[in-house]
Amino acid sequence: MSGPSSPRAGAEPAPAFHELIHAPVRLRICGLLRPVDEVEFAVLRDTLALKDANLSKHLRLLADAGVVTLRKEFSPARNDARRLTWVSLTAAGRTALSAHLAALRVIAEGDPRLPG
Template sequence: MSGSPAPAFHEVIHAPVRLRICGLLRPVDELEFAVLRDALELKDANLSKNLKVLAEAGLVRIRKEGSPARSDARRLTWVALTSAGRADFEAHLAALRSIAAGEVVAR
């Protein structure tokens, strides 16, 4: 088996904000919500909406935890690609490379 995934275009991932979210999550185990928000220059509501779509599709995992640095009850939100999300993202990137090369890629 080769290390390259079969190209597979993914409609949920392809939306610009969600594509950028997956791209930021790709090289890391997880990122904190505020880091994603600031890197993507999004409003909280826009990022939350897109993360919900990704989570409902099983592509990201969201976890909340208290912060020892905070004295209030607010929690930090951490986001990570699931193993399925990572595989689907790699397949989507392969599909984009194939499309850019002029190849036909099935949805």
């Protein structure tokens, strides 16, 4: 994992439930990415105890929705053509995650006025 992200200015977004992020594995992925700039694929895989294919499927869904970005680079420690995949939340992904977490807080507090 690389270092913490710089603080983000602005107010907390309005609560908004995000179906794609809400799936347990995707919520855990976003939660792990939230405090850092980026995480290498293998770290996510091992931390979440997932198979490569399962993690790849969830990352592809998040990437297609613009929630995360995937960056590939060659590893200086390897002699083959395999590349490392780095994952990070996009600005839109950070906003969507914050809005989703705010919606979960509203739900947990029993407030029925969550915008739909």
